[in-house]
Amino acid sequence: MSEVTTVRTRVLLVDDQPLLRMGFRLVLEAEDDLEVVGEAADGAEGVRLAARLAPDVVLMDVRMPGVNGIDATAQIVASGSGARVLILTTFDLDEYAFAALRAGASGFLLKDARPAELVGAIRAVATGDAVVSPRVTRRMLEMFSASLPAAGDPRPGDLDPRLAQLTPREVEVLLTVAEGLSNSEIAQRFVLSEATIKTHVGRILAKLGVRDRVQAVVLAYETGLVGG
Secondary structure, three states: OOOOOOOOOEEEEOOOHHHHHHHHHHHHOOOOOOOEEEEEEEEEHHHHHHHHHHOOOEEOOOOOOOOHHHHHHHHHHHOOOOOOOEEEEEEOOOHHHHHHHHHHEEEEEOOOOOHHHHHHHHHHOOOOOOOOOOOHHHHHHHHHHHOOOOOOOOOOOHHHHHHHHHOOOHHHHHHHHHHHOOOHHHHHOOOOHHHHHHHHHHHHHHHOOOOOHHHHHHHHHHOOOOOO
């Protein structure tokens, strides 16, 4: 009988605190499907290792000396890397962490998160999902609202050409994604199957040319589709 090979998610740890990196490594290496492929003590080293090691997920501290997590995230995303960046932060209403989301991160996680939360978050971003809670999306809206266009019920296409590609249903789904709802919650709201919602979300991401749900939410805020 042939053995079943477990496909491992490759993780790069980027944090200036060695003890935290050690703790994360111990938690992740206890999982059969996760593998720590490298460690970096600052953002610049993190960018170099991301290019060399091609991890699936980068666990990135946001506040580090030298190149911080925001700039490192932006460089990794700009390089065309397929790695998803999961930001580590000390508190959940951290403006540095929000800036990292705008730079292309797929979500963020509190440093004191339970091991199961850490593992679940890495698995989520590795599969293209996002780790952003409704509370976080509300705070993002508050931060972006001051610079958004004035309300006037504009059509999506008037806000950004990419939005004009969306069907009315896709616009509705995008608005619920911006609320922080999961696929199952969106499915319940529209009385549709979760598979149908997943298909809608995939088409939305493709049409908008964004990496994941977080970037779709950021675009919705910045264009004024939400919160205008």
